[in-house]
Amino acid sequence: MADPSRSMAAPAVILLSGGLDSATAAAVARSQGFALYAISYDYGQRHRVELEAARRVGESLGVLGHVTVPIDLRAFGSSALTADIGVPKDRSPDAMGEGIPITYVPARNTVFLSLALAYAEVHGAADLFIGVNAVDYSGYPDCRPEFIAAFEQMANLATKASVEGSLRFKIHTPLVELSKADIIRTGTRLGVDYGLPRSCYDPDSSGAACGHCDSCTLRLKGFAEAGLTDPAPYQS
């Protein structure tokens, strides 16, 4: 997966979920000249097809390394993403509700960014990229810009590399002001193969998306608004 011509580029860590947003954030990071190290999390999610997608997305972007960290949050509590409760279907984006979604996982991005920080320090990477965006941060507190800023400040007090002065960590959120359609336009311009990332909450055994869960609804609406066709497989 390593492209030797990129090995002198500054390293950056990208949090790759296997979904469309993080694939786009990774493409933005690459377009800025960073050499990418990807990190993914196996947190007992039902949609394990995302982890395979993350791997393929990383390969397509020529990452220099990719770790998948097993981290079982189910010991702590439940969530629609990890527990066996129903996935809402065919809700309009407006009906996805006010407040924090049932798919909220306690402290998820805090845990994910903390592990990414450790990975970044090991690789001497001052730059971390995460695909949080306007669609998410209406609902998830740990997707908001003020959370990201506070995490960055904490990170710069947390590590040997930052305290000794060799690294000044920056958490990049290149999608933070973008709508789903804007994200898809950006990624398309950067050559992202949107046939690879998957984020359906209820895929079939082949990995084909349901087309009706909140994630599929937002994705399909984004492609429609961008005037593009989603190349990912859907259940017929």
Add this chain to the structure above:
Amino acid sequence: MADPSRSMAAPAVILLSGGLDSATAAAVARSQGFALYAISYDYGQRHRVELEAARRVGESLGVLGHVTVPIDLRAFGSSALTADIGVPKDRSPDAMGEGIPITYVPARNTVFLSLALAYAEVHGAADLFIGVNAVDYSGYPDCRPEFIAAFEQMANLATKASVEGSLRFKIHTPLVELSKADIIRTGTRLGVDYGLPRSCYDPDSSGAACGHCDSCTLRLKGFAEAGLTDPAPYQS
């Protein structure tokens, strides 16, 4: 392990390593009236006897719950605590060196506190206790008060409970100004059984401490300065 008479007390999460410091921090939390939920980490450390010690310490303190989270930081890099490199022996505390010790693990307390935050949110616990102290924070950046303060600020922007206003997180560091002897005096006053916690970097198969690694040296010096005898087993 639950003591029903404590079940109406405010819950708190204690990070229990199995060592002397966290056992003392837990006793302080209990003395302040908190009902304790313990969290420990299996991060591939060589001294796995610490995990058994953490379990026994938790039981002795009547914790209402105890989770041990497997989190393999070895995928990221190495450290004396996890890799197969030599453990320094018979160094005087002064000779343990300036700067950050070789036992540094990238972003360790950031990762540990992040998981503790998730556990706290699930249990409705606003209070987290961690046994960082003056002995540690001379060397480890993620034991310093400024790191703890930054983590607390980030935590209050990170979760559903803090953003919706039901929890205001506080990270308690009751040992932060204490020497090892002061910690031992405090715990002894609170009835801690120091025969339970273990933190030797090089125990034998029975769990007996080596008496010569940095951790043993600091511990034995602390007991000597406190005018007390360490009840833990040492290799003869």
